[in-house]
Amino acid sequence: TLPIQYKDYSEWKLNFLASIEMKRQERYWKKQFRKEPPLDDLPMDYPRPSAQSFEGCMINFDIGRDETNGLKKIVLAEKVTLYMVLVAIFNIFLSKLYQREDIIIGTPIYHQEQEGEFLNTVLTLRSRLSEEMTFKELLIQVKKAIVEANQNQNYPIDVLVEDDLKLSFAPGASLFDVAVLLENIQDKNYIQHIHFNLIFSFTRTGELIKGVIEFNGLLYNHSTIRRMINHFNHLLWESLFNVDLTLPEISILSE
Numbered sequence: 001t002l003p004i005q006y007k008d009y010s011e012w013k014l015n016f017l018a019s020i021e022m023k024r025q026e027r028y029w030k031k032q033f034r035k036e037p038p039l040d041d042l043p044m045d046y047p048r049p050s051a052q053s054f055e056g057c058m059i060n061f062d063i064g065r066d067e068t069n070g071l072k073k074i075v076l077a078e079k080v081t082l083y084m085v086l087v088a089i090f091n092i093f094l095s096k097l098y099q100r101e102d103i104i105i106g107t108p109i110y111h112q113e114q115e116g117e118f119l120n121t122v123l124t125l126r127s128r129l130s131e132e133m134t135f136k137e138l139l140i141q142v143k144k145a146i147v148e149a150n151q152n153q154n155y156p157i158d159v160l161v162e163d164d165l166k167l168s169f170a171p172g173a174s175l176f177d178v179a180v181l182l183e184n185i186q187d188k189n190y191i192q193h194i195h196f197n198l199i200f201s202f203t204r205t206g207e208l209i210k211g212v213i214e215f216n217g218l219l220y221n222h223s224t225i226r227r228m229i230n231h232f233n234h235l236l237w238e239s240l241f242n243v244d245l246t247l248p249e250i251s252i253l254s255e
Contacts, residue, residue: 021154025155026155026160028155029152032126033126037175038104042097042098046219053218054218055216057214057217058213058215059229060211060212061211061213062208062210063211067237067240068208070237074243078139081185083185084142084143085139087107087125087142088135089236089239090180090232091105091127091129091142092135092239093232093252095129096235096252097252103128103129104125104126105125105179106125107123107149107181108123108186109121109122109153109186110185111186112187120155120157123149123150123153123157124157125145125146125149128141130247133247134243134245157175176196177197179194179198179200180199180200180201180202181201181202182203195216197216197220198214199214199215200212201214211229230254231252234251234252234254235250238251
């Protein structure tokens with residue numbers, strides 16, 4: 001038999017290793033969604049249209065100086081990133097709104113230095129909260145979920161949803177309805193092709209953190225979004241100054 005050419009062998013090896021890696025990533029995502037995800041919506045002001053429709057609106061808000069300093073202290077004390085802390089608080093926020101413990105959000109991949117076609121530009125983060133869990137324990141879970149999701153970001157989400165999980169959605173619905181991102185490390189352009197009904201974006205500018213909520217005006221009133229901002233800011237305040245509070249002890253409502 002003729003000897004295998006080195007170039008042919010190298011290409012075969014690269015393809016073989018790539019297939020092993022893809023199988024590993026497939027196992028990871030199937031494990032994450034071994035239990036079927038919840039597909040019901042956030043509470044909305046208006047019924048979801050039978051066909052997907054979108055009217056883009058936005059409201060800006062600021063995170064106060066005291067809360068920003070609290071975020072910085074947690075980042076240093078718990079050896080996490082600002083983005084991880086914001087995602088953890090966001091999960092508590094959604095859990096209070098949903099009144100459930102299984103939360104799924106979308107988030108863009110980290111900003112890529114080289115432009116190109118990526119298999120996924122948005123990742124799924126799934127968190128499971130419980131009444132016994134403290135904010136610190138949730139933060140550890142979120143950190144693990146973010147690291148692992150980025151390590152397994154090349155398995156196609158469309159294949160996962162349609163072929164592997166065989167999920168069926170109501171018209172206009174999807175695996176995730178809400179996105180959260182920190183624009184200092186993520187690129188909002190990566191999710192422009194997806195019509196999330198709510199996007200919470202944060203930007204660190206010097207000593208302050210600014211936020212903006214982009215929302216579907218066909219589903220939400222501006223007054224509802226402003227109440228959400230008030231709830232989020234209060235939740236932020238309560239979470240940051242005692243990481244050992246259990247999640248039921250962290251209130252979304254002021255006195």
